[in-house]
Amino acid sequence: MVNMMNFETEEDKKSHLQSLKNIPSINPRVYNQDDEYNRLDFIKHSTMGVGFVEEIISDSEIKVFFASGVTTLPQKKYLNN
Secondary structure: OHHHOOOOOHHHHHHHHHHHHOOOOOOOEEOOOOOOOOOOOEEEEOOOEEEEEEEEEEOOEEEEEEOOEEEEEEOOHHHHO
8 A cells, every 4th residue: 555655754755756766667647737636646847847746735735745845736726717
């Protein structure tokens, strides 16, 4: 049950992100604010690069871990229009 992974430290998160990058068969999803994401989804953002969904904050927001830090991004943006 991969979705149950917990990260104790920032280094654990960086290590997980690096392991995702090192597996050629795992391709990140291109981030789109209208899509729905799940915890630990591997994504590629146009300016932030690659990261993984650390937490689902709400139906409309996700917390994503990138090498440069954590960022909150919208998801399912169409629900707010």
